[in-house]
Amino acid sequence: MKTGSSSTSDARPGTGAEAGGISTFKGQERALRADRLGTAGLLLSVLAATGPLMVVAGVMPTTFGVMGIVGQPLIFVILGVVLALFSFGYAEMSRHVHNAGAFYAYISRGLGGTAGAGAAMVALVAYSALHIGIYGILGFEVSGLFATYLEIDLAWWIPALVALAAVGVLAWLKIDVNARVLGVLLLIEVALVVIFDVVAVADPAKEGLSLHAFNPETLTGAGVGTALCFCVAAFLGFEQAPVYAEETSRPQVVVARVMFLAVGFVAVFFAVSSWALTVAAGPNGIVPAAQKESAGLLFSLTESRVGATFTDVLHVLFVTGMFAAVLSFHNVVARYTFAMGREGLLPATFGRTNSASGAPGTGSLLQTVVSAVVIIAFAIADGKPVGDPTAPVLHLFTWMGNVGAFGVILLMAAASLAVIVFFVRRGAARAQAWRLTASAVAGIALLVIAGYTVKDFDVLVASGPGSALNWMLPGIIVLAAVAGLVLGAVLKARKPEAHARIGLGNEAFQLEKLEKLEKLEKLEKAAEVGD
Template sequence: MSAPIRTGSSPFDAGPAPAAPAVRALTGKLGPVAIVFMVVAAASPLTVVGGAAPLGILLGNGVGFPALYVASGVILLLFSVGLAAMTRVVPRPGAFFTFVGHGLGRRAGLGAAYLALLTYTTVQVAVYGYLGYILSVTFAQLGVAELPWWLWALAVAALVGVLGYRHIDLSSKVLGVLLVGEIGIVLAVVAGVVLTGGDQGLSLEPFEPANVFSGSPAIGLTFAIAAFIGFEATAVFRDEARDPARTIPRATYAAVIGITIFYTLASWGLVMAWGPDHAVDVAAADPGAMILTTTAKYLGTAGEVIVNVLLITSMFACVLSFHNVITRYQHTMANAGLLPGAVGAVHARHLSPHWSSLVQSATTVLLVLVFALAGLDPVLEVFTWFAGVATLAIAILMAVTSLAVIVWFRRTRQDARVWNTVVAPALGLVGLAGAAVAIVANFPLLVGDVDAAGNQQFGATSAVLLALIVLCPAAGWVQAVVLRRRSPETYARITEAIG
């Protein structure tokens, strides 16, 4: 937040907010590179290359899967055009929450806020499950006393909580170092493939139409879209950016383009490493180990060990980045009067949303303990189920945001650029809506809701998880309705978020 709420011509201005006893303004000097590091770290590049890409090859459209990263990148770049235009004229840090509220009304905005919290909370806890499992297995193999996954997850949550409590600059530096390591090892593997000519020579077969549309491209697109989760959170760091009007759009475009190029190149390298004739078979043998076996083949045992280590740091970077995103969403909502006021306070020395960080840490601990007591498998259930929820929720959020951008600019006429405010957002909306439909159609497969024969079915698991995606925004909508009746001043401030 750069200034207190002020009165003016905006339909959301409602006079000055009540005086706050604590500092509530986030500040910082983050440049485009620092913000890109944080949001790309949330996308967890090495985890995607090592986990999602092999599954996309196996369950999606086979060797044509790399082309779907290009398709996803185009869709999300179109979405980013409208997002960047909205960022310039609505200088608020709430991202989805604020933009949907301005375009489609406060009730829709508050619904989007709760859906965003669900998205980032579920993807974070999903990674905690996977990370806890990997740490448990890794240290057991090293001869360290074997501990359950949830204890490792709680230990990581404690470290993330410490970093999240402090100034954002510290997190950005940690994430930057980890991200460079991830990208470096993947590029080294791709370089090894290119220099040796791969298994069957280098080719562009993954981009041939016959391969792109083979198998199940809808399932492949689902995995590809999921790999981008986190890039859109650039706007959340607005108040901590050096020059928000320039930094946020640049960081958004850089994140989308960078992620697209990286994932396309990396997945193409995986296919070339084993050849178009054998890549699917290697993925089928053990999708989770495909990146390890590929690294061992082209970089030797030392490379395999490095990838093992960086897979762990990749997931740590992911949960730290999402922790920062969630704390800022909560901070923004608290300053709009939608969460307890203390959550919106800022630490006097660290200049961080420290109470929001503590709330987020407590939420993580609670969820991990609940899953542990329920006996959920950290990979097959915690990771698979909640990653599926996050994937569908983010597609819906971005589609609704694209619609809000179009409506806002058509109503206010604040930007005369048709491409930026109508055409690009509309194309992005169509692509994202199509992706959401594809995800729903394949949701049972995403969350492992299959019968004994391996066929997907809309069973109890799918029903409960899909219900979360409906109930969370519905709860926000209901809260907005109640606030409109009982606290008109708070209702009027919903989309201001102390901007």
């Protein structure tokens, strides 16, 4: 059998559907399995990446304590508006383009294949960084649980690698199975945070139910820009909905619906939860309390109100919430890898799906290996005693998280421009005028946030103003973009047919089939004339 055969009946032993191996077929068999996710499954999958409990327990106290900004709830409202504006054009694009490459597929359709190749590399590196970074804080939290409840000293990297193995196994299963796992973990997280919100409102600090945190006057000072950078990372996940378009029933409807539901939910949920923190600690006490307690703020506030048992459960489910986030990000990275392999931006072997489950098997395996290498590298470099957060939290989680967030912010800004160009070139500028205006406003706002991210990177990663990390870490995203642009330019010069295929996804292989049929028909006609 020749590689690329389009018939499953010709599969070799060990590679066909019967053996549950990796399919090597182009055309429809090179696609992800369709109709696996509905609105609920897709919504739960993308929301799991936001890590609600991780944000409330980790991001919010850090923003209060490091930036000294009381108006964090208002920041979530503002960002919700900006990302809703972004979603108008992004969601409309999802009705026209169904591709697991999402960001880079949209950018290539609007700005060309070379720009799409650059975006593909940025997406791959950014989402991979976000994914790997979470293993640091997950491993650290599990290590802390072992020390607290079992009196066992466990190095952070051991539970991190165990979690990585579990994620690797789940990622090989059907996406709807993953959605169920993510859904259960997410709903538990949300329920716990809601309980805290209710208790905080019922038992406020001495200032009472103050709405001071929503006062625009609270958004003053040098820390506002950096606070925007911190908080925008809490939203990351909603933009992943188009990644699953090929696996979604009625993607032209479901993907857009899920994006708006996700943005709305995240904005309201985090605005209310961060306000509840200010109510529980008091508007005047939230910053000092966050500076003192850091990531322990939520747990200390719940213990004094709900009791030690609830707080213990919260600690355990904090870990399961992070597990849901790494599983969600792993699935996204695997699908970007698959899309790039299918379109020639990575070796073709990564553009294969597991014939038993339809999951992007080789892409998933690659991400598992890369994650393991990075985790082991940080573990080797960790010279601190067990229980020290420097390597897993302050380095792995913080560095990778901010690198990834910076990359995704740039991708959203580029996608906003691509949406405008796409519809203008199609002659639909007048019909889509309000969506294009929304995309332009969102794009400018996102560029401003990206600028603040670079400017305040020393604060984001706590490296100090003179550290080389301040340009090396964001430089990773710049290098990825340059590498992708160079690859796109090389493909355009040497393999123009592959360059033209960037962003088309499985549709490109259907076009190849039509071209082959047309050539065959011409040859048959020529043969008839010769006879």
